[in-house]
Amino acid sequence: MDQEVFQKVHPREYLARFLNKDVRPDGRSLTKARRVNITVSSIATAVGSAMLKMGKTTAVAGVHATLVQPAPGAPDQGILDVAVELLPMASPNYKSGRSSEEAICLTEYLRSLISPHINMSKLCVEAGLLVWQLRLTVYCVDNDGNLEDAILLAGVAAMRNVLLPSVRIIGEEVDEGRDAQMVEVKTENEEGEGEAESIIAVATVERTNSLEIDTYPLPISFILFDGKVLIDPSVAEESVCDSRITFLFRPTGELRGVLKPGGKNVPENLYQSCLTMAKERIPKLQAKLEAT
């Protein structure tokens, strides 16, 4: 039987025969993660951006900033919106049109892990008047497995890359020349009806204010297949795995959380070996992010 046909008809058996020889279909050993490559600041129209490649898996993250009026309940807090989009180009399984359940799950995953590390009061320009609204969008361009880790790392890298201009609220419009630009923000009146007021502010063209994110989550995922542990799975491996386990670390190397969504249970000894492998890899991943 042809190799491709065999893989399609017996995907589990196909992978099992490779693993019996301690090698994976893409040539890696079971404990070898793919090379991670991060490039930042490549998109000039975004206030922060990152492109992450993990093997062939590719994600592009960008942050768009708008000045808005803060929410009434949190006058000194900025706003962060998060979205993950799985484009049809990433995989033949992704359909165009409405966002899939998978995209919604990944959006929630990313939001819950990134939001706690952003200091929302850093996004405040003037309490009660003006705050930054950031929107982080991660586009999955190519899915060759372990999308969860790729999207989270891309999101973290893009947020760490964010540089905002300095904003000052002024009374009226004056020409500040080339180094600054005027922004006018319409505000809602509390009574709902009535006149909308506008706030006039001046923003520097040069962007210098970083969000100073020094603690962030670093994910490392494994899958279990037939009692074997595989680090950083490819899409073909993910599709036949028994269960998946993700370790989340702090940049300092402490374990922060473990995610194990369903599937077969993980025996204690395998859990320990996963953890050891993960701990070895963390400094490398952390260095990659810090280097950006």
Added chain:
Amino acid sequence: MLSGAEKTYIEAGAAQGIRADGRGLLDLRPVTLETSLLPTASGSARVRIGGVTDILVGVKAEVVEPHVNAPDEGLMSFAVECSSLASPDFVGRGGADLNAELSQLLTRLYASSATRELRRGLALIPGRKCWVLHVDALVLDSGGNLYGALSLAVRAALRVVTLPRVVIIPGEADDDDEIEVNEEVFERLSRSEDAPVAVTLSAVGGRGIYIADSTSEEEACAKAAITMGVNLAGRACGAVSGGTGGVDMDTLKSMLKDAVRVGGDILKTTDSFLQDDIARMESGEEVEPVGFFS
């Protein structure tokens, strides 16, 4: 779908300069144009071409805040709905895509600087108050030349739009001006004659042969089409191509010239009709309704 023989008939005819219904290449079918037929709309029009293509347009107006990038201009929004009764092609996703394309064409036609004066006429208090015109079009039946019929109906509806007079009451400070809408006195839009009309020319048969106001059969065998917005000044204000044949440069250039000529004729004819129509309405003369409201 057309059979091979039908296709040959249309193509060979066009090559001889004559079409199945006896028209010349750039001749138009008879157009029926009715205006102000919806009592609840600020302006409305219905256009039928060749007794088949049938489009109803209604315009509604409300006072909103202008767009921050154009504080001294009013707004226009377009929504086109192809009735799924009209053609099986309008059902489902294909219909949704067509609706998007048709509304986008109108947005394109009315976004250019050519209609800036028309939009300025909709401004009330710069930066704070302006009219928004919601233009809703319903495609009731389709027999070719949808773009042309749609743009003609929208233009006719805008020509007859009347809005209540707005008085600006000065406030204490500059920013405190208020508006008062006088529902007694109605006024027509200024510079509505600037609105463009779209002309579609479809290339059929051999090189350099193209036709205006094509029927659906002719559209089915057209290799390529150019739809261009033309205004009274004879300028292009928004163009898109259609079909999957491509056009060579010389044909394209002569198509652009002819589109302007055909568009100019349409504008002249409909404007003279609309002026009579408006004059009749203003003199209070009863107009005998035709079409489905009669």
Added chain:
Amino acid sequence: MRYGPLCRVTAAPKPKTSEAHKRSDGRTGWEELRPVFLKASFLSSAAGSAYFEAGGTKVFCAVHGPRAWASSSIDAVVHCEVRWAHFSGRREETRTAAGGERSRPSESATDEERELGASLARTLGTVTRVEMYPKSRIEVSALVLEDDGSSFAAVVTAAALAMADAGIEMADLTAAMTAAVVDGNVVVDPNAEEERRASGTVMVAYMGNVGKVTDLVQTGEMEIGQLAHAIQTGCQAATQVRGLIKACLEKQAGKVLKKRGRGA
């Protein structure tokens, strides 16, 4: 830098126009193109893919298929989806939004994206030999990461390269270019700043060998003579870009052959 639709920029940095023919990004001729970077076959699962960069404009494009598809027509159907990334800086120029911000749910395409998707599908349908793939569908997906002007032309060019990379039979290579009328001059390959100032723009997709215009999208107001001139210069520039696509494909093919030679 732009902040989004809620803000009005009143004092944007003035372009440097000290020299007569100097453009805002330093180009010296009206017909000079920005530096182009092209790359094919960079995605794993797609049949063909392309990355196109001209100045700041960056576009990803991928082709899936042809795959079996039940449709009323016998010939293959080309289906395209074009998206502008949320952070691409695409101006919300449409005045349709009645004031304020038009927030769109991330997943649904705007009318403009749908229209241009259909337009791209027609262009690719023109160049593709659809009769070679009966009862099938070719799916094209494009993402504009950054819009620094002429972005739809970039999408068309990237799509043409991705189609060729997927090995889909085409009658010719199509490449696209935008020409804009800025201060009365016809300017080729305008950047975002020039597009903003332009009184009219026209995007043409052109098959250099067959000599046919496959797509045309014009916005703004233009005189007919000016439009014809803009189309002509646009097509000439598109032919130049076509040469770049061809070179990229030849390089790619060379790599594949070399690999095969080594394998054998």
